[in-house]
Amino acid sequence: MNLKNKVAIVTGGNSGIGLAAAKELIAQGATVIITGRRKEAINKAASEIGAIPFVADQSNLHDIDLLGETVEKQFGKADILFINAGITGTPDLIEEANEANFDSVMNINFRGAYFTLSRFIPLLNDGASVVFLSSNTATLHSPKSSIYQASKAAINSIAKTAAAELAPRKIRVNTISPGPTRTDVLNKSYGEESAASIWDHLADVVPLKKVGVPEDVAKMVAYLCGEAASYITGADFVMDGGMTLN
Template sequence: MDLKNKIAIVTGGNSGIGFATARELILQEATVIITGRRKEAIDKAAQEIGAIPFVADQANVRDISKLSKSIQKQFGKVDILFINAGITGDPSLIENAVEENFDAVMDINFKGAYFTLSKFIPLLNEEASVVFLSSNTAAMRNPQSSVYQASKAALNSIAKTAAAELASRKIRVNTVSPGPTRTNVLNHFYGEDTANSIWDNLANNIPLKKIGTPEDVAKLVVYLSNGDASFITGSDFVIDGGMTL
């Protein structure tokens, strides 16, 4: 992979899949800008891997506009756009839905992702790569996850439309849809021992009997972002160990 001198944006790049992808892109010699809502967290992550930090909330269209203008002023054009930032929201049956939770999930996962793409389209180089982080749940119907699932299904639809709209510029747009991916989120809620037990139990329900890692997803995003994937666009890549078989 030759990503030297390529300019990459990773939203939500201070932890989890975003952080792993930013690190992998930097290992491939790309110049990487990571975004996040908390200055302390984004600065720490950027320093650790050699990225460029930018404080921006993907749920805020004004922040997205500021980000795109700053990138244009400093770098001119962008080669890789990984729209990764997102939240799961609170679990709830549809009949018990709360408007605040609906808005929070849709604002970052759907509206924010949509306008991030919209604001960056003029900055994308010919043959640039755009990747959305979706989820295998976009094709599933799990109770108490309707808002999150809908937000990711919407991303899959946007990606296909964008792939068609941008094909004349040879810009490729794809989605990656992980299943359970081992990050530190559960540790914060339950502690390390309980979190490990949850992951182990979940792995038993996956055909490959393992949980994915952020690095698994990162390597696929990086592959889709280089010239080896020049004939791939409008596709969704499910990375879930066979969970949706």
């Protein structure tokens, strides 16, 4: 119960890494508010793990404001902010890129994440922990991933600036950059059989010969929010089985 009596917000908490992180934070004693765009999905996830649901789209600044107002009204302040919500967008070469995909990815992954932090800074207790979900792709520069990669590189940059700005209040800001992590995203896009083949291929290119699971990242989120990580800020934790070594 390392996080007993802590209030935590997890954006994009109805599935994947966000859901696993919310579950881990609850297991360690925190009261957790999870957000998501789909009411049915967020309510179902919250009831399963004992979280508090809040329907919000991270790309919508009005929703972010309402979330902040609700947290302030119900809890006063928060201790943990895990800015997790994000999308990959469509894989396009730079010369084939379109504005709609660019705007969609940047509005959620960068603009939304930035203003979630901005709006919540006044609501964070001194000594609070902020964690951004980034990606190892921010430094890999793979073809057809320019927009997504740029959105995550931007997150890494603002997290370090925020760490410097918030250090006087002992608020720590860090990023976690996973590599391939087994969620339902590929199943939904390609079907189970094709997704299994993709995961097998990804495991082959990872030095540890496996892909991650959401629980791996969840444990790191919880660690960074606890007392054991009280001297860590402005850091990026790459969790990719050594993929970036190649």
